[in-house]
Amino acid sequence: MAALCCGSTTGRAEGDWEITPAGERALDQGLEWLARNQGPKGNWGSDDLGLVALGALSFAAAGHLPGRGRYGDVIDRAVQYVVRSARPSGLLNIANPQRDMYNHGLATFVLGQMFGMTRDPQLSRVLDRALKLIYSTQCDDGGWDYRAKRQRNGHDLSLSVMQAKAIRSAVDSGLEVPPEVARQAIHSVRIRYRASNGSRDPDDPRTRMGPGQFTYNGSRGTTAMAAAGVVCLQEFGQYDDWRISRNMDVIRREIQQLKIPTDRNGRVPWDAYTLYYVGQAIYQVGGGIWRECYPILRDHLIASQVERPADPKQDGHWTSTRHVGGVPGQLYGTSTACFILAIPNRFLPILQEGKIEGLRKQLGSD
Template sequence: MSLSRRQMMLGTLAGVALSRAIPAWAVDADTQRKVDDAIVRALDFLESQQLPEGAWRSDSYGECTAATSLACMAFMSAGHVPGEGPYGDMLNKGIRWVMSRQEDNGMLIAKRSHGPMYSHGIATLMLAEAIGMVDESQAKLLKRSLERAVRLILESQAYEKDHRHAGGWRYQVDSRDSDLSVTGWQVMALRAAKDVGCDVPAEAIDAAVAYVKNCSTRDNRGFGYQPGSGATPTLTGVGITCLEVCGAHDTDEARGGATWLKDHPLRFDSNYCYYGIYYTGVGLFKLGGEFAEQSHKHLCDMLLTAQQADGSWTPEHGSERGVGKSYATALCILGLAIEYRYLPIYQR
């Protein structure tokens, strides 16, 4: 990116502070400037990684609807709009590529994936977030694709499961058990889709909330992978976020998990740290108060010191080593950009 273009982008991000109420716990001005610059550098990196057909890739799975959708949301989280501005054409290409991968049953998936429903949930969330940012004709196309994607999520939830797993999702459409990792993306997708007018029955949200609460530890000290599992920082962020976006505000489970996170903060060697950056950031932002302050300052300290010279973040630990720099960098942008509140899902 040229210096003049970089200055323009930094000016755009700095202007966010003038148009939005700044929380009392916001970081100091010098740190905020560093955050703004880190986001611009990271967007430069992501721009350089887009493939000619519009996709982004993960190291393990190649062209990927999850990585592409996260990259698109990263740009949108910093105020960039499909079809407009310096990244408008690039965003349109990314969105069109994701939609072109929709299968007959509604699944948004490339040929290879960590798990179909995992990638599908992320892609569905991205389409829902993008609808309000595009013109009317494009919004109609996105809405049609989104509605098919939502129906698949609801059909997957409805497969018969035992009481411990009812209400959740796992990697396959017809899975007969659930986990909080996959469930988190479906919940976010359904909540965002409902906000743009898709038919999402209240019963589906209620069942998902019940499953998420079942993944909280018995003493409400964090959330685990499945009911009865031990708590992890990443999954505690997932649990808190799911409850908050579904309207289960300030629950014992969420506050207990947030309190646990004070003593067990997310680290780069935490299991699945990078999507934990997104979820702990969003969940604690929505809880507000001291929890939001602690989380945001921790993420800023953690991420600003780890950004690479090329603007990326590099996953180095076992659980995410194969996801690639584009996936990790997009999630870091999404974690840092929460205060901008451009994405609808970030609204309190």
């Protein structure tokens, strides 16, 4: 089997403008909230393995590893909860089957990052089965369904990007990935681009000339989908794809419209899902848009973080504003916010790459 592989190098912050004392303090307080409120099972009261894995990722993004240092036990409990919950088929979901591939894709991505940082053989075994499930359930159009099953067409862009990031995470770790799986995943993202005039035909000059963006399923465009599509193309070396600049126009406008909060209500920008992809999109594209937009996201998170020193269940958290409530919603919001605040550290393998020319040559370009 042919493989896609890429190495990694240690990254570092571009300058003091990326990491500020206030940003570091907010990150520390967020990690403290996660540590205090994890619970003995290691899952923050959530059966969504993707969210539990995201909790572990926030610590790893800040440079902490399982079993080592101040938060080693916290990360270890979260990772072990995910590992113990893996099904014989390789599926990383114990919640509603309609969340099979959401949880599976996100959890697999995180395990790939963890394996790349630790080389833990236990993670390798679970990761191998999880990746094989992704390969075997890829639909004929290159996408995936909500449930872990193969069919003619994938359901939507969000599922494609979740699995694509898991595949790229495996590449980061030096694991073998069938190039055709990655190539088809990229195809499933591209076909969900829609020009503002309604055209979806990439060979139609009208599609390329005017504005447009990635959509959920071919018709409905959102900031989250614009960012998710960009992240997928960037992480697979498709740097010159014309769709990237169109979607970055959408993302830049959304970020420029953000207003720094004054009430410390814990609300992340948009929602945790959108923030997760927007932060990665501006980082992966880099350059001027990263320098322009990252401080806005960072300062919004600093200003919105809950500050209640007398209440350890509240102090230091953020919350997702959609989809997930209660403590799991706080887990989602806090983990995502900490991940975004930690990006400039560049500790994660996914954040340490320049242009992946070998990978790009195998996949081709549009």
